[in-house]
Amino acid sequence: MLPDVFRKFAESKPEWADVVALLPVREPKEWTAAEENWRSASAPNKAQHARLQDRPTYGNPIDFHGMRHEPVNEQGVVLLFGMLAKELGYVIEAVQTGFPDCEAKRRIAPGRWQRVRIEFEFESRNFRDHGHPASGCDVIVCWRHNWEECPENIEVVELSSVIKSLTNAKD
Numbered sequence: 717m718l719p720d721v722f723r724k725f726a727e728s729k730p731e732w733a734d735v736v737a738l739l740p741v742r743e744p745k746e747w748t749a750a751e752e753n754w755r756s757a758s759a760p761n762k763a764q765h766a767r768l769q770d771r772p773t774y775g776n777p778i779d780f781h782g783m784r785h786e787p788v789n790e791q792g793v794v795l796l797f798g799m800l801a802k803e804l805g806y807v808i809e810a811v812q813t814g815f816p817d818c819e820a821k822r823r824i825a826p827g828r829w830q831r832v833r834i835e836f837e838f839e840s841r842n843f844r845d846h847g848h849p850a851s852g853c854d855v856i857v858c859w860r861h862n863w864e865e866c867p868e869n870i871e872v873v874e875l876s877s878v879i880k881s882l883t884n885a886k887d
Contacts, residue, residue, distance in 0.1 A: 730845040738767070780879055787859045787875070790838045794818075796875050797836065797857045804878070806832075816853050839863075840872050 723739055725732075767773065775786030781800075787793050794811070797818075801808050805823040809831075812818075818834035832854040837843050840856050841863035850867040861874040 730841075733842075733845065778879060780883065787838065790836050790842075793838055793857060793859050793875060794836045796859075796879075797834075797873075800875070800878065803882070804873070815848055818857075840866060840874070843870075 773788060774784075775788045775792070777784060778786050783796060783799065787796055794817070797804075798808065801820070806820045807822070807829070809819045809821060815835065816833040817836045819831065820834055821829040821831050824830050833852065834855045834857055835843055835848060835853045837846075837856055837858045838860070840858045840861045842858075843853070843856050843866075844863060850870060853870055855871045855873060856866070857873045857875065859875050861872045861877075863872075866872055
């Protein structure tokens with residue numbers, strides 16, 4: 717399929733990220749319970765339809781803590797982290813549009829908290845693509861961790877994995 721060929725071509729070329737974002741989403745190989753429920757209620761074929769330009773797009777259904785769909789951008793990551801911060805041991809002090817996006821404190825021991833600087837990204841490698849300095853951030857919070865060369869001094873919280881582990885823990 718042509719979109720898959722182009723996606724493979726552009727995967728290591730950040731200058732094509734905006735075009736890749738417009739490509740139809742490939743069907744995932746594994747489905748969560750929420751996705752299975754959604755799929756069984758929808759048409760049985762796997763057809764992909766043309767995107768209507770005047771409408772928003774949504775991620776796959778997740779039905780997690782009142783969030784119906786997976787994030788599709790950085791703002792969705794910010795929202796989901798805000799919903800999970802307490803559960804993950806964070807207290808948010810401030811959020812801003814400049815780098816780093818968030819100042820928080822996280823619990824490091826009973827009765828002990830430490831300040832951390834957080835940058836939100838949809839994909840972890842966007843941190844590199846945006847030219848952020850590694851020295852200005854302690855944690856990248858993202859939906860998908862896809863930056864293999866991420867500096868070791870930066871912790872990555874991949875929310876898609878967090879959601880899976882929290883969902884599995886409740887089952």
